[in-house]
Every structure is written in structure tokens, then in C-alpha cells.
Amino acid sequence: MKPATFTYHCPSNLEAAVQLLDVIGSEGKIIAGGQSFIPILNMRMSEPGCLIDIHQIKELKGIRVEDGVLKIGALTTQRELEQHDVIKTNIPLLSEATQFIGHVQTRNRGTVGGSVAHADPSAELPLCFLALDAEIVIHSIDGSRKTSINDFFVTYLTTELMPEEILTEIHVSLSQFNGYAFEEFSRRHGDFALAAAACLLSVGETGKIENARLVLGGVEAVPLLAEEAMRFLKGKSLSDETLERAVELAVIDADPDTDLHASKEYRLHLAKVLTRKALLKAYNRGLQKEG
Amino acid sequence: MSIQSLKEKVKISLLVNGREVEGETEPRKLLSDFIREDIGLTGTHVGCEHGVCGSCTVLFNGKAVRSCLMFAVQANGSTIQTVEGLAKDGEQHLLQKLFTECHGLQCGFCTPGILMSSVELLNSGKKPTRREIEEMLSGHLCRCTGYKGVIEAIESACRTNECKGGEN
Numbered sequence: 001m002k003p004a005t006f007t008y009h010c011p012s013n014l015e016a017a018v019q020l021l022d023v024i025g026s027e028g029k030i031i032a033g034g035q036s037f038i039p040i041l042n043m044r045m046s047e048p049g050c051l052i053d054i055h056q057i058k059e060l061k062g063i064r065v066e067d068g069v070l071k072i073g074a075l076t077t078q079r080e081l082e083q084h085d086v087i088k089t090n091i092p093l094l095s096e097a098t099q100f101i102g103h104v105q106t107r108n109r110g111t112v113g114g115s116v117a118h119a120d121p122s123a124e125l126p127l128c129f130l131a132l133d134a135e136i137v138i139h140s141i142d143g144s145r146k147t148s149i150n151d152f153f154v155t156y157l158t159t160e161l162m163p164e165e166i167l168t169e170i171h172v173s174l175s176q177f178n179g180y181a182f183e184e185f186s187r188r189h190g191d192f193a194l195a196a197a198a199c200l201l202s203v204g205e206t207g208k209i210e211n212a213r214l215v216l217g218g219v220e221a222v223p224l225l226a227e228e229a230m231r232f233l234k235g236k237s238l239s240d241e242t243l244e245r246a247v248e249l250a251v252i253d254a255d256p257d258t259d260l261h262a263s264k265e266y267r268l269h270l271a272k273v274l275t276r277k278a279l280l281k282a283y284n285r286g287l288q289k290e291g
Numbered sequence: 292m293s294i295q296s297l298k299e300k301v302k303i304s305l306l307v308n309g310r311e312v313e314g315e316t317e318p319r320k321l322l323s324d325f326i327r328e329d330i331g332l333t334g335t336h337v338g339c340e341h342g343v344c345g346s347c348t349v350l351f352n353g354k355a356v357r358s359c360l361m362f363a364v365q366a367n368g369s370t371i372q373t374v375e376g377l378a379k380d381g382e383q384h385l386l387q388k389l390f391t392e393c394h395g396l397q398c399g400f401c402t403p404g405i406l407m408s409s410v411e412l413l414n415s416g417k418k419p420t421r422r423e424i425e426e427m428l429s430g431h432l433c434r435c436t437g438y439k440g441v442i443e444a445i446e447s448a449c450r451t452n453e454c455k456g457g458e459n
Contacts, residue, residue, distance in 0.1 A: 001340040008301065008318030008364055038360045039341035042321075051318070053365060079354075103430030105345060105408060108354040109361070189429045 003041035010053045014060070014139060017166060020052055022141040026163040028052050032075060035102060035110035036118050060113070060168055063087065072170045074113025078125075079104065081112055090174050093131065093200060097124040097182040103190045116152075117167045119159045122193040122218035126153060128182065129170060130223045131198040131215040137169035144168070153222035177202045177211070179286025181278040184217070185270050187261070193218050194262045195270035197250075199278040203286030207237045214246075214279070219254035219271045226250040226275075238283040243276060250275045303367040307332070308376030316363045323347040325363035326373060334374040334403050338432070345431035348404035349373050355411040355430075374403035377410065386410060386448050395444035397435030405431045409445050418449055 184196035
């Protein structure tokens with residue numbers, strides 16, 4: 001398994017990269033960590049004429065906090081995200097979810113921006129960033145623009161990024177949620193998830209849920225925001241009945257495909273089980289922090 | 292910015308096991324193939340070639356990575372350590388000795404990769420829990436040992452390392 005031939009460009013800054021993208025357009029493909037992309041190249045499922053390797057672009061590296069907004073550079077590795085103290089303290093959902101991404105050896109190279117731009121519907125980071133209502137910063141030769149993650153994912157492995165554009169940063173507001181949980185099921189640890197759930201709750205003193213975010217993965221062509229369940233949970237304590245109703249509402253819009261790995265029914269079953277676990281865990285964590 | 296035609300080779304230089312290596316490579320050549328075919332270090336094994344088995348794991352700037360999921364051109368200017376770089380002056384690395392002692396290998400195909408990931412863990416200086424060792428090993432497929440001997444060898448190495456104050 002060897003990739004087909006391609007030309008290779010390694011721009012040293014963002015300006016050079018967007019100029020290249022403007023000239024090369026859809027012939028080119030950006031390579032960051034390559035942990036999903038190189039297997040695809042090795043198996044020749046994709047044969048782009050040209051690769052633009054962005055690893056030297058310093059502007060895309062690192063995590064910083066500015067005006068209460070966490071700004072994650074696209075080239076931040078998944079391992080850096082997993083171990084970063086600011087993330088552990090402020091957005092523990094990300095640290096928890098990152099441990100499910102592949103293995104230490106792939107997280108050492110795989111990047112945050114790469115995961116989001118690759119847009120696998122069962123991948124962990126797209127789920128989390130949708131739960132966190134992140135903003136995506138995109139650059140092209142015409143300058144930069146911001147887009148809500150709600151509009152970013154189009155379908156399987158497809159985002160609204162245009163061929164001449166590059167994802168440069170992900171912005172997340174520092175969390176006002178005190179409860180969080182990430183749950184997923186895969187046949188073997190590190191494999192693609194059959195289904196996954198990310199949950200954020202803000203639980204008040206009386207045990208009432210003030211705000212809820214719930215996202216399911218592996219059940220649709222894009223990460224699925226469970227809006228009905230989120231609305232339903234607002235203002236309620238998590239009794240057994242509330243939990244069961246929220247689980248039912250969470251999968252109301254889910255329409256998973258049957259494939260070699262799991263049937264539609266099994267994926268739906270998993271989605272419900274994982275939603276229940278995530279809601280309970282997030283709620284209990286929220287209560288503990290509150291008390 | 293550099294632009295090449297399809298077949299044109301690219302000059303790269305990197306530090307492999309402390310030795311300066313210069314070479315010319317097609318951009319599509321995987322780092323694993325470059326290490327084996329161009330540098331001649333065949334201790335790095337190639338199993339699945341799509342990042343699943345972990346046999347080809349090397350240290351890239353000190354981090355354990357799969358060398359089949361990198362192009363050689365991407366390693367330009369980097370520091371690489373392979374299994375050949377572990378023994379010093381004819382004496383095996385602590386992990387190599389303990390893998391032998393604890394029966395941490397049988398056919399040995401996966402061993403070079405597992406050793407390199409273990410070195411990263413050992414070099415981190417933290418005493419890993421059994422869970423952390425298992426988590427690291429989840430990135431490696433071994434069809435002989437059942438991992439038991441491997442885990443014992445790594446645990447034992449971490450204990451020895453601690454006694455020696457983290458030198459290795």
C-alpha cells in the first residue's frame with residue numbers, strides 16, 4: 001500500500017499557504033497530522049495531485065485564552081489538547097473525549113483542526129465542539145471569516161470549507177457548565193465509535209438543569225444536536241422519568257445507517273444507552289460541583 | 292516555499308539514532324519505507340501500513356508515532372530514534388533486557404514498535420499505572436504474547452528506572 005504520486009508543498013507561513021491554495025484550488029489537499037488522511041492515501045481511496053503540508057506554520061499552533069474565549073490553533077495535537085492544564089480545568093469535556101481518539105501514538109501527531117476538517121460523523125472532537133457551540137475560524141486569500149460549528153458540517157467527511165480555504169482556529173467560550181460527560185462505544189478501544197454522546201449541563205443549587213447541550217455521534221451523517229431533549233431538560237431536575245423522556249427525545253431525529261459494523265437498530269440502542277449514561281454522569285458531576 | 296514536479300525527489304536531512312542522515316526521496320515515500328530502504332535500518336517493522344498495528348512505531352522528536360503515517364519529507368530536520376538506537380556500546384537497553392526476562396515477546400514482529408512506545412513512556416519520568424501501560428499498548432497489536440509478559444516487562448522497567456532516579 002503506497003500512495004499515488006503527488007507534488008508536495010510545505011509553506012512556512014499562513015500567507016504562503018493561502019496563496020498556494022488560491023492557485024491550486026481543488027487539485028490540492030491540505031495535510032496536517034495525517035492520521036486519518038495518510039491511511040486514505042495509502043489505500044488509494046484518494047489521489048490528490050498535490051499536498052500542502054501545513055506543519056511548519058507557527059501561527060496555527062498552540063492554545064491560548066483571550067477575553068474569556070479559548071482559542072485552539074488548528075495544528076494543536078490531540079495529545080496536547082488531552083494534557084493541557086487550561087483544558088483540564090476549564091473544559092474537561094475535551095480532555096475526557098480526547099482519550100477515546102485512536103491511541104497515544106496517533107494522538108501524538110493527529111491535530112485538532114484536522115479532526116474537525118475531516119468531519120467523520122463518529123469522531124470525538126466534532127461532537128464535543130458542537131456541544132460547546134464552537135466557532136470555526138477560516139482563512140483564504142481574501143482574508144478570514146468565522147462560522148458557527150452548527151453550519152460547518154455538511155455530510156460525511158464534508159464541511160463548508162471551500163477548496164481555497166484553510167481552517168485555522170477553533171474558538172470556545174470558557175465553560176459556564178458545571179456538568180460534563182463523554183461516552184462512546186467501539187468494538188475495540190481506539191476504533192471508530194459505533195455511537196457516542198457528549199453532554200454539558202449547568203446544574204443549579206436546587207438540582208434544576210439551567211442549561212443543557214447534548215450531541216450524538218455515529219447516528220447521522222453529521223454530529224446530531226439533540227435539540228428537543230435539550231429544550232425538554234431545561235428547568236427540570238433529573239428524575240428517572242425525566243431521564244427516560246430525555247433519552248427518547250434525544251434520538252427522535254436520529255436515522256443511522258446499517259453497515260458492516262452495526263445495524264441501524266443496534267446503533268439506535270447504543271445511542272440511547274450512551275445518552276442515558278452521559279446525562280446521568282454530567283448531572284451528578286454538576287450536582288457535586290454545586291454542592 | 293518549494294514546488295516540485297510529480298517525480299522529482301526532495302532532499303532531506305535528519306538525525307537518526309544520533310547519526311546525521313541525508314537522502315533524496317519522492318514526496319510520497321513513507322517514513323517507514325525511507326527508514327528501511329534508504330537508511331537500511333530494518334529493525335522498524337512494517338505491518339499494516341495504515342496505522343492500525345503499531346509495528347512501525349518510532350520516536351519522532353521524542354514522541355512515539357507511526358512511521359507509516361508520515362511521509363519521509365515531513366521528517367526533514369527532525370530527530371528520529373529507532374529500535375537500533377536503543378542499545379548503547381553493545382549493551383541492551385533496560386527494556387530490551389526485561390522483555391527477554393519477562394517473556395515479553397515470542398515471534399518479535401511487533402516488538403520494535405512496542406519498545407519505542409515503552410521508551411516514550413519511560414522517558415516521561417512519571418510512574419505509569421497499569422491502566423496507563425495498557426492504554427499505551429492499545430496502540431500495538433501482538434498476536435503471540437497476550438500482552439501479559441509485555442506489561443510485566445514495562446512495569447519492571449519503570450520500577451528499576453525509579454530506583455535509579457530516572458536515568459535511561
